Amino acid sequence: MSINDYEGIVVIGAGPAGSALAYLAKQYLNTNMIVYEALRRPGLKACGWGLLRSVEDYIGPIPREAVLNNIKGFRIYVDDRLIIDYGSKRTIAYMVDRPLLMEKLLEHSNAKVLLGHRISVREAVGIHQNYLPVIATGFQWRPRNRRLILGIEYRVKNAHIDEPGLMEVWTWSGIVGYLWVFPFNSREAHIGIGGTLPYAELKRLLDEFIRSDKRFENTRIVDRLSGYVTVSGLDKKFLDPSIPVIGEAMGAVLPLTGEGMRPSMISAWSLVKALKHGDWRIYTRILEKTSLTKSIELQYRILRHVENRRARLNVDKLRSLVRDCEWLVYELAFGKMNTWTVLRALPCGLKKALIIASLIRRYSG
Numbered sequence: 215m216s217i218n219d220y221e222g223i224v225v226i227g228a229g230p231a232g233s234a235l236a237y238l239a240k241q242y243l244n245t246n247m248i249v250y251e252a253l254r255r256p257g258l259k260a261c262g263w264g265l266l267r268s269v270e271d272y273i274g275p276i277p278r279e280a281v282l283n284n285i286k287g288f289r290i291y292v293d294d295r296l297i298i299d300y301g302s303k304r305t306i307a308y309m310v311d312r313p314l315l316m317e318k319l320l321e322h323s324n325a326k327v328l329l330g331h332r333i334s335v336r337e338a339v340g341i342h343q344n345y346l347p348v349i350a351t352g353f354q355w356r357p358r359n360r361r362l363i364l365g366i367e368y369r370v371k372n373a374h375i376d377e378p379g380l381m382e383v384w385t386w387s388g389i390v391g392y393l394w395v396f397p398f399n400s401r402e403a404h405i406g407i408g409g410t411l412p413y414a415e416l417k418r419l420l421d422e423f424i425r426s427d428k429r430f431e432n433t434r435i436v437d438r439l440s441g442y443v444t445v446s447g448l449d450k451k452f453l454d455p456s457i458p459v460i461g462e463a464m465g466a467v468l469p470l471t472g473e474g475m476r477p478s479m480i481s482a483w484s485l486v487k488a489l490k491h492g493d494w495r496i497y498t499r500i501l502e503k504t505s506l507t508k509s510i511e512l513q514y515r516i517l518r519h520v521e522n523r524r525a526r527l528n529v530d531k532l533r534s535l536v537r538d539c540e541w542l543v544y545e546l547a548f549g550k551m552n553t554w555t556v557l558r559a560l561p562c563g564l565k566k567a568l569i570i571a572s573l574i575r576r577y578s579g
């Protein structure tokens with residue numbers, strides 16, 4: 215169905231998926247746009263606010279006003295030991311002011327935005343009869359069909375972070391999930407935790423971490439939020455034959471890392487491309503051509519493997535596997551695992567390249 219068959223588009227939800235759709239529609243489609251958002255400000259839900267820079271390949275430069283910090287590397291700790299220390303000269307991710315970013319995207323669209331308006335699909339279709347409805351409601355769409363895990367997010371002030379250009383990830387044996395420190399600057403950060411544990415257990419780990427880390431000795435927690443994230447991958451059960459479903463609503467979240475903002479925006483981009491092409495129904499095929507679909511599948515398989523086998527991490531083995539090859543972890547987590555990755559791993563040693571090749575074969579089917 216071509217966009218010319220409709221008077222416009224009505225989007226339900228103004229998270230990264232809905233806002234990016236409105237923003238991109240202005241650039242590529244000449245159509246009316248209406249956005250409904252249940253919250254009083256878009257983008258207010260719990261989120262670490264980390265956004266990989268590669269999203270700019272799809273939506274163009276991120277509005278500078280919304281960028282809080284440039285991230286140039288990350289550190290991963292397992293059982294309190296530093297396993298991966300990856301640094302780059304270039305910015306690999308941004309810390310963004312998420313509500314402000316959503317506002318800027320909407321501001322640069324031509325959408326009529328209705329904040330504080332919760333609306334059902336049936337209502338939207340009834341009110342806007344000649345409009346194409348788009349579902350961008352995040353995990354709240356068909357929640358019973360999806361696997362959700364919990365995340366808790368604190369915003370802290372008065373910290374002492376000596377390297378605010380680095381993101382940190384901490385995990386411990388026996389836990390499926392991780393804790394993150396995402397700095398805005400040397401004094402302020404998001405510290406959060408997500409995983410398969412119950413809320414009380416996650417909160418205990420998070421509080422204990424903040425209490426025992428000297429950098430957060432005099433820290434003030436100024437905001438506490440919690441929420442769910444979908445970890446069941448892209449699933450046909452979330453789709454609808456008569457209405458496009460984008461973002462986390464369609465399962466566009468990387469199940470291991472819980473990264474959902476960039477995937478949601480890429481799914482919005484796929485829909486705009488499909489509409490431009492003349493048929494919205496091909497948007498999932500367009501999405502499949504991005505590396506995102508494969509990455510989500512790969513991470514989902516790894517997650518299931520870890521859970522089913524209750525795989526325990528062998529910290530020393532892990533450390534020796536990634537030594538001098540930290541960039542590989544970046545590729546694995548953020549998604550460009552292919553033959554080229556194996557070739558690039560060769561300088562790290564043939565054995566490592568072979569292990570990586572077998573991992574790719576095993577998990578990408």
Ligand SMILES: Cc1cc2nc3c(=O)[nH]c(=O)nc-3n(C[C@H](O)[C@H](O)[C@H](O)COP(=O)(O)OP(=O)(O)OC[C@H]3O[C@@H](n4cnc5c(N)ncnc54)[C@H](O)[C@@H]3O)c2cc1C
Nearest residue numbers: 227229230231252261262263264333352365461462474475
């Ligand atoms: C604790 C936590 C930390 C996270 N950290 C990160 C991170 O650092 N980086 C990252 O990339 N991802 C992160 N994620 C995941 C990410 O936040 C989501 O995957 C992403 O926001 C999904 O975008 P979306 O637009 O599809 O859905 P959402 O962001 O969920 O947006 C959907 C919007 O629709 C609105 N809505 C729902 N129903 C209706 C209705 N009926 N009518 C009107 N409006 C409605 C909601 O209010 C919401 O604003 C995190 C998730 C959690 C829980």
